Amino acid sequence: MGLEEKLPNGILLTTVEKLVNWSRKTSMWPATFGLACCAIEMMTTGGSRYDIARFGMERFSATPRQADLMIVAGRVSNKMAPVLRQIYDQMPEPRWVLSMGVCASSGGMFNNYAIVQGVDHVVPVDIYLPGCPPRPEMLLDAILKLHAKVMDEPLGPARAALKAERGERTELIPSSVRYAPRGAGK
Amino acid sequence: MTTTAVLAQAQQRLSNAELLADDPLWLTLIKVVVLFIVVMLTLALLVWAERRVLGRLQNRPGPNRAGPFGMLQSIADALKLSLKEDIRPARADKWVYIMAPIIGGIPPFLAMAVMPFGGEVTMFGVQTALQVVDLPVGVLVVLACSSVGVYSIVLAGWSSGSPYPLLGALRSAAQVISYEIAMGLSIVGVVLFAGSLSTADIAAAQSGGWFAWILPISFVIYLISMVGETNRAPFDLPEAESELVGGFHTEYTSLKFLMFFLAEYANMVVVSAFATTLFLGGGAVPWPLSAIADNALSSGYWPLLWFGLKTALLIFGFIWARAALPRLRYDQFMKFGWKVLVPLNLVWIVAVTALRVLRNAEGVTSGQRIVIIGVAVAVLVLGSLLLPGRQVADEEPQVPLAGSGYPLPPLDLTVPTPPRQRRTVRARAEQPREAVTASGKEAGDGNA
Ligand code: SF4
Numbered sequence: 001m002g003l004e005e006k007l008p009n010g011i012l013l014t015t016v017e018k019l020v021n022w023s024r025k026t027s028m029w030p031a032t033f034g035l036a037c038c039a040i041e042m043m044t045t046g047g048s049r050y051d052i053a054r055f056g057m058e059r060f061s062a063t064p065r066q067a068d069l070m071i072v073a074g075r076v077s078n079k080m081a082p083v084l085r086q087i088y089d090q091m092p093e094p095r096w097v098l099s100m101g102v103c104a105s106s107g108g109m110f111n112n113y114a115i116v117q118g119v120d121h122v123v124p125v126d127i128y129l130p131g132c133p134p135r136p137e138m139l140l141d142a143i144l145k146l147h148a149k150v151m152d153e154p155l156g157p158a159r160a161a162l163k164a165e166r167g168e169r170t171e172l173i174p175s176s177v178r179y180a181p182r183g184a185g186k
Numbered sequence: 187m188t189t190t191a192v193l194a195q196a197q198q199r200l201s202n203a204e205l206l207a208d209d210p211l212w213l214t215l216i217k218v219v220v221l222f223i224v225v226m227l228t229l230a231l232l233v234w235a236e237r238r239v240l241g242r243l244q245n246r247p248g249p250n251r252a253g254p255f256g257m258l259q260s261i262a263d264a265l266k267l268s269l270k271e272d273i274r275p276a277r278a279d280k281w282v283y284i285m286a287p288i289i290g291g292i293p294p295f296l297a298m299a300v301m302p303f304g305g306e307v308t309m310f311g312v313q314t315a316l317q318v319v320d321l322p323v324g325v326l327v328v329l330a331c332s333s334v335g336v337y338s339i340v341l342a343g344w345s346s347g348s349p350y351p352l353l354g355a356l357r358s359a360a361q362v363i364s365y366e367i368a369m370g371l372s373i374v375g376v377v378l379f380a381g382s383l384s385t386a387d388i389a390a391a392q393s394g395g396w397f398a399w400i401l402p403i404s405f406v407i408y409l410i411s412m413v414g415e416t417n418r419a420p421f422d423l424p425e426a427e428s429e430l431v432g433g434f435h436t437e438y439t440s441l442k443f444l445m446f447f448l449a450e451y452a453n454m455v456v457v458s459a460f461a462t463t464l465f466l467g468g469g470a471v472p473w474p475l476s477a478i479a480d481n482a483l484s485s486g487y488w489p490l491l492w493f494g495l496k497t498a499l500l501i502f503g504f505i506w507a508r509a510a511l512p513r514l515r516y517d518q519f520m521k522f523g524w525k526v527l528v529p530l531n532l533v534w535i536v537a538v539t540a541l542r543v544l545r546n547a548e549g550v551t552s553g554q555r556i557v558i559i560g561v562a563v564a565v566l567v568l569g570s571l572l573l574p575g576r577q578v579a580d581e582e583p584q585v586p587l588a589g590s591g592y593p594l595p596p597l598d599l600t601v602p603t604p605p606r607q608r609r610t611v612r613a614r615a616e617q618p619r620e621a622v623t624a625s626g627k628e629a630g631d632g633n634a
Contacts, residue, residue: 020269026252026262048246053237056249056259063432065273065439068266092271092439 017155024068024094025147031067032060033087036074038101038133045136055143064090069146070123071139075103076116088123096150098142099125102132141175148172202386203322205306205315213309217318218299225298229451233260236505243509264444272440277347286345287438287445290338293331294452300324301459302386304469304489316469316489317386324385325373328460329366332415335453336362339417339434342446346437354433357516358417364523365414365421368407371531375404375538376464389468398465403534405465407527409503412457414523416450418504420511421519458500462493469493 030052034042046052046060061067064087076084088097099119102108105128107117116122126149129142148170154160234249234257241248249256274283304316321327336359343355377383379400380391398405414421430436435446462468469489514522540562544555 019265023262023265023269026259027266048244051241051246051248053241053246053248054250054256056252056256056262058237058241058249061432063436065437066432066435066443068270090273092273094270 014159017153017159018151020155021151021153024153025150027056028068028096028143028147028150029059029061029066030057030069030071031064031087031091032062033064033070033084034073035076035080035084036103038073038104041133041136042071042073042100042139045139050136050140052140052143055147057143064088065092067091068094069096069098071098071100072104072119072123072125073100075101075108075110076119076122077114078116081116081122084119085122094153096126096146097123098127098129098146100129100139100142101134102130105130108132137175144175145172201320201390202302202305202315202317203320203384205313206317206320209314210312213312213314214318216309221298221318222295225295225452225455228455229448230260230264231257232451232455232501233263233447236508239502239505240509243506267444267447268441270440272442273437275347275437278437279345279347282341282345284442286338286342287442287449288338289341290335290449291445291452293334294449294456297328297331297456298452298459300327300385301456301493302389302463302468303493304487305390305485307486315386316487320384320386323383325377325383325388325464328385328456329370329373332453332456333362333366335449338446338449342438343434346434348437350431350436351434354430354436357430358434360520361414361417361421361523364520364528365411368411368523368527368531369415371528371535372404372408372411373464374531374535375401378535378538378542385463385468389463389470392467392470396465396467396470401465401538403530404538405461407531407534408461408465409500411523411527412461413504413507414519416453416457416504418450418454419508420513422513454501454504455497458497458504459493461500462496466496 034040044050046058052058057069064070068091070088070091072084088095097119099105103110103115104119105125107115109132111117119125127142127146129138131138134142149172151170152163152168154163237259238248238250238256249259252258252262274280299318300321302315302317302320307314307316339358339362340355343351343353343358346352376388376397379397380388382388382391432438435443438446469492471488471492541559544550544558550558
């Protein structure tokens with residue numbers, strides 16, 4: 001971050017951009033950070049049945065200094081909000097936030113004085129994942145979609161303008177469609 | 187295997203030191219560059235292999251999306267880490283904080299230079315050996331390099347200006363000092379047998395039998411202490427995630443963290459290659475294959491293959507241990523190092539020395555040798571009988587106070603029914619229902 005943004009636009013830059021984005025999506029280390037029941041589902045995703053390691057994400061880093069992705073797994077209480085924000089602030093750029101479960105996304109069933117009504121009041125969220133709790137498959141789906149988003153990230157203001165002009169986007173195909181067994185009709 | 191055998195060999199073939207002595211500078215440079223590239227590639231492959239093997243050991247596939255079989259995973263990790271924001275905590279000591287990862291990254295590569303990968307080859311028309319440099323004190327160089335690596339950990343922990351790294355660094359210092367001793371002592375036996383501190387000579391001295399067979403106890407102690415030395419599971423106390431967050435590298439991001447990452451894996455390669463040199467015959471071909479064509483598979487470039495395979499086997503052991511064993515508690519770990527490994531090593535060195543003196547002594551018949559060994563063993567057994575036995579623990583079960591002095595209830599506590607409750611129950615039975623609820627509530631609120 002920094003130097004590459006000052007470069008002029010060109011063919012080489014497109015390739016560099018792809019490479020950079022590829023490396024960022026291929027090794028996206030999540031922060032070890034679970035808040036409530038959703039965290040159990042997040043741990044299951046790390047287990048051998050679902051194996052988040054396939055995407056190079058099994059290195060949950062205990063220190064936010066080495067994390068790329070914060071999975072807000074669970075409801076955020078008002079007391080926890082500053083802690084969450086601090087962890088987010090301690091993560092180095094580029095960083096992403098995945099709001100997992102309805103509680104983190106909107107407060108969910110806890111419509112009361114104690115729970116932050118959506119973690120987007122505290123940190124910017126990149127992708128929302130509904131469900132109470134979302135199944136590990138859903139979490140993986142959200143992560144794959146986040147990967148698709150990361151692949152779209154421009155390498156600087158010039159590239160961003162160009163991309164917006166051309167309307168280039170990676171399609172967010174649901175995993176249920178993308179990985180549907182062959183022969184299953186639509 | 188003994189000194190005479192080594193001398194006989196030296197007469198037939200030039201030793202590595204002699205071969206390397208008149209290497210032109212450009213050849214040394216080529217070797218250095220090739221070695222560096224090979225080690226870097228090994229590291230990239232090693233990180234991937236570790237994650238895959240760990241995955242298989244835990245019944246899951248492991249990284250398999252990046253490139254064929256996920257082999258580009260570590261490349262992606264390295265690239266991503268180097269492109270991340272570099273944070274330096276406000277309370278960090280700037281220069282030490284920057285220097286620490288650099289100090290950690292260099293020594294393992296230095297140590298690789300003295301590893302004897304193989305014997306005589308002809309490279310670009312120059313007769314040379316598959317080794318960058320053969321120092322008369324090669325073994326000490328490797329030991330020195332691994333100890334300098336500790337400075338990086340200690341300095342990183344101290345300069346981060348935060349408690350977790352400091353604790354990790356202190357642990358690491360204590361750990362490496364104690365395991366360095368065990369490691370150094372286990373090398374003493376090897377040096378006694380090889381009669382040299384040069385790594386190439388030690389590898390050559392094993393043509394009659396690997397030191398792993400001749401000195402099994404030294405070998406096992408070396409294997410244990412090399413895990414302790416490299417801070418790997420189950421001895422990964424300096425970076426124990428569940429206790430110390432990230433240990434000494436908690437505050438490090440980006441390239442600096444990458445350096446620590448590399449240093450750890452490079453250290454693994456170094457200690458494994460060192461074990462191969464000291465105990466597994468270096469580049470010598472393993473037994474059944476050594477019979478082929480009068481040991482032809484040990485000459486030329488073949489030793490590279492055997493050396494690599496043996497090192498890979500030892501590294502696999504590292505990964506296996508990580509998957510299979512839980513982390514030791516800190517005091518148990520220290521106790522194991524100081525009270526088991528070091529004394530065992532000392533006794534073993536004395537025994538090995540005595541055996542060698544006996545064998546080399548003139549005019550001692552084999553019958554006398556057996557008698558002397560028998561007497562020594564008998565004295566040892568009798569002596570061990572005289573040792574005071576472990577004190578039998580008190581019969582009474584004790585409640586552990588964990589040193590806090592916090593008063594805990596006795597284990598056989600039977601909770602007596604409070605008399606007041608009995609009174610209330612009786613009162614409740616006697617009095618009319620409404621009155622009891624009202625008065626009981628008031629009493630509970632005001633007087634309790
Ligand atoms: S969304 Fe459901 S599972 Fe997740 S934290 Fe809220 S209540 Fe728990």
